[in-house]
Amino acid sequence: MFDLMEKAVEKGLLLGATYIDIRIVKNASEEIKIKNGAVEEATIKTDSGFGVRVLKNGAWGFHSSNKIDKHTLDQVVETAVKIAEASATRSKKPVKLAPVKTIKDKWRTPWIKDPFDVPFKDKLELFLEADETIREQSDYVKAGMVSYEARKIHKWFVSSEGSKIEAEIVFCGVGVSALTAKNGDVQRRSLPTSFGGNYVKRGWEYVESLNLVELAERVGKEATMLLDAKSCPSGKTTLILDSSQLALQIHESCGHPSEADRVLGTEASYAGTSFLTPDKLGKLKYGSEIVNIVMDPSPEKYPEALGSYKYDDEGVPVKRTYIVKEGVFTGYQLSRETAVELGFEESNGAMRADNWNRIPLIRMSLISLEPGDWRPEEIIEDTKDGIYMDTNRSWSIDDKRLNFQFGCELAWKIEKGEKKELLKNPVYQGITPEFWGNCDAIGKDFFIWGIPNCGKGEPQQIMWVSHGASTARFRNVMVFSGR
Amino acid sequence: MxxxxxxxxxxxxxxxxxxxxxxxxxxxxxxxxxxxxxxxxxxxxxxxxxxxxxxxxxxxxxxxxxxxxxxxxxxxxxxxxxxxxxxxxxxxxxxxxxxxxxxxxxxxxxxxxxxxxxxxxxxxxxxxxxxxxxxxxxxxxxxxxxxxxxxxxxxxxxxxxxxxxxxxxxxxxxxxxxxxxxxxxxxxxxxxxxxxxxxxxxxxxxxxxxxxxxxxxxxxxxxxxSGLDAKKIEPGDYEVVFLPYATATLMFHLAIDTSARSKDLGVSSLINKENKKVLHEDISVVDDPRSEKTPVPLLFDGEGVPKRRLVLFDHGVFKNFVYDSYYAGKEGKKSTGHASFWRHASPFPSNLVFEPGNSKFDDLIEDTKNGILVSRLHYSNTVDPRRGIITAMTRAGTFKIENGELKYSIKNMRFTDSYHRILNSLSILGKDFRSMVVRRGFITAPSIKVNSVKFVGTTG
Structure with a gap:
């Protein structure tokens, strides 16, 4: 494979490219969805292809094809060079890339049981049992749902700077959820978390480690209980978030705004920009002093985290970077190009593409709120009056990542240090630095959540990322009922 | 060739x-x-x-x-x-x-x-x-x-x-x-x-x-x-003029609700509302591949079923969900030609047209006493599916309208409200319209003036 790629790189250089990289990617994915006892989706997807990224006259060109042979590679390289030449006609500033050392390596994620080797029948049996368990919990269950996806990626990277990297990645995840309905009210409960479940870079052993049927029983019961719960009250109060909701809060209000491409305006037209402008680096009080948010995708520390990897799609080794240190905004997620633009010596390895037919963009990897020293129960015991919210139900945030609104699946009224009453339709709203500035307790129940569906870019790319988070408390937060 | x-x-x-x-x-x-x-x-x-x-x-x-x-x-x-x-x-x-x-x-x-x-x-x-x-x-x-x-x-x-x-x-x-x-x-x-x-x-x-x-x-x-020097105004209930780009976002949420899959899951705000007046009587919405207003006429859906004009809302009355063969079969109906191209059982409108009215854009502004011009909506999401409650930020051009005149630029605002309520408060339908690519289809929508939208927050 590398020989074929190296020849294409040579061809690009002969055509005047000053830099060229080629990625060949082979993908397999399996998706199973069960709804109310029926197999709603049972799909295997396979594809392979290559993408060629070229710098010529200081501008980028990219082209790709699903046909991997020498003739097509040559054609695609030629087109990519032409596209770069066309880009250069409307470029003001030539692209410069931060240096990177030449890498020759092969790495893989740590799966034990290849999910694609597990008989389809066995998977189905487990998922159908979970689905049935959900629906057994009450007559109000309108839908029991199980969703599962596994993916296997084999990729090769070659650059004109001499790097040759091969990677084999396997990840999978599963989730159960219940929809209940009564008198026009609909409630949803999902575990381990919402929107398809939790994902990890492991094999089928992860699915086996979850007691899916037990989770199914819980979602059926809790979704039924929610129907008779009171609506969340309105007003400013103390808010405690469970770690899965906090993971999404980190994702939207810290992960996205610290992407250097957003900061430099290159995602302005679609996803938006960022309030974390370069003049604020090292100065802005992003949160309270106990808030430390770090990008650390190194597979040595958390090999099973969905967002961990050894090298990004520019061939850059990942580098641990604090985005927020003791409450102060201190760092960005970088590419080689944005590192130069923002005055950093090197990239920290945040560039990934979701497939062979897409260019790498700055994507979140493993971005975590470092744990505190509170036990989650202590946080509740220490709260006189407040609301505890659990598991995301809806989200929205503005283009600069300041004004956000999140809805959760369920909440508890906290009174005198105890969870008193179940509440439904809870929503909270805030402005990012104010919200994090009011964080006064972080739990030690650190857990890494895997999100397989973060969208960004045009054409849109769906990336797999993860966030470590714990139970945490925030003062003076506006809450209300989403009803 | x-x-x-x-x-x-x-x-x-x-x-x-x-x-x-x-x-x-x-x-x-x-x-x-x-x-x-x-x-x-x-x-x-x-x-x-x-x-x-x-x-x-x-x-x-x-x-x-x-x-x-x-x-x-x-x-x-x-x-x-x-x-x-x-x-x-x-x-x-x-x-x-x-x-x-x-x-x-x-x-x-x-x-x-x-x-x-x-x-x-x-x-x-x-x-x-x-x-x-x-x-x-x-x-x-x-x-x-x-x-x-x-x-x-x-x-x-x-x-x-x-x-x-x-x-x-x-x-x-x-x-x-x-x-x-x-x-x-x-x-x-x-x-x-x-x-x-x-x-x-x-x-x-x-x-x-x-x-x-x-x-x-x-x-x-x-x-x-013209959006420079934006002022901050208090959240609250305002009249709103939506440009077509923003109206198209409201239509996207409406389109999700017309899918037979949303109905089947129990998460559509249109359940049990067939042949009932749901939106303002001036609102008619069709899925029509042959409409001159849709940019690309698609001849058939993902199952090869011919696409025909389907009325979704007739003068505010909800008429039809959209079906593929799976959900049509499940309900004993015929597919309406709305199968997804790459997914099993996931119908969606592909040439949706919110029929424009006759009013000039200036008429919409002149009709507004204390309102907001919203050019575009950003990051909209469903808060309560059964009630059609959505939330979104305004973006790229938000202006205060007072006594029939565009007065000044304002900071972006968040609304959280039911699109049913918003569209029921329609006051004037503009004749200008735009189309946007949505999923693998197109949504066409006009400018509209509505009498009430609940804004709950402001940026900056």
């Missing part, structure tokens, strides 16, 4: 070969969608091209059903017939290991495709070079900068798309269509010493030639320039 003719023959023949193969190997019914595509996208930011990408692909999606209603699906990106047949065997294997889905009744029978006199495929779109796209982008950038001295950055994307699609099933469906379209979105940033503002404009057409790059650039540039 010769190459595309060969591709056309190849995908039509391959579709037939695949169906024959799976039926011979034990499938009761089967269908396959094969698409050849050429997509190019030139992105620009900070007034220069920064990403410029292209792809060609051949993709197939195959479903096989056994007589006892077990089924399996495969998707493969390949132009190799052996690989596609291998994937077809895998679909059979999945089906054999699966459990029956007794809600599935049958794939659709062949039906006559209604002709269209509109052109779907423009040959000049094939001949576009990267330099042609760069030239269009250049015109956008120049026009936006000419719109105001404070314009600091022109951002956006120009996309050109060619698709050749063949669909076949074991009951005799065997259809082909080819279409092209170009879309251009532009977001301009203006800056002065005190503030920063954005302006947005968007166009989509079957032919890039029909899009005036200068007009789009100027529109976004002008709006950005």
């Amino acid at each position: 010769k190459e595309l003719d060969e591709i056309k023959s190849w995908i039509i023949d391959t579709a037939q070969t695949v169906i024959k193969h799976v039926i011979e190997n034990g499938a009761w019914q089967a269908d396959v969608r094969i698409e050849y595509g050429e997509n190019y996208l030139t992105r620009f930011a900070n007034s220069q091209i920064h990403q410029n990408v292209g792809e060609t692909y051949t993709k197939a999606f195959l479903r096989v059903f056994l007589r006892d209603k077990r089924f399996g699906c495969v998707t493969i990106i390949s132009r190799d017939i052996d690989e596609i047949l291998k994937a077809a065997d895998q679909a059979l294997k999945i089906a054999k290991a699966s459990k029956p889905d007794l809600f599935f009744k049958s794939l659709p029978e062949p039906d006559r495709i209604l002709p269209t006199d509109r052109k779907m495929f423009f040959e000049e779109m094939i001949r576009l070079t990267p330099f042609d796209r760069a030239e269009v982008v250049g015109k956008v950038i120049d026009a936006a900068h000419e719109a105001g001295k404070h314009v600091s950055a022109v951002n956006g994307a120009l996309s050109t798309v060619l698709r050749l699609q063949a669909i076949a099933n074991s009951l005799g469906v065997n259809v082909f269509q080819a279409y092209s379209f170009a879309s251009l979105n532009v977001l301009v940033t203006a800056k002065n010493m005190q503030s920063e503002a954005e302006g947005f404009a968007y166009r989509v057409s079957g032919n890039l030639k029909e899009i005036s790059a200068e007009e789009v650039g100027f529109e976004a540039g002008e709006r950005a320039s």
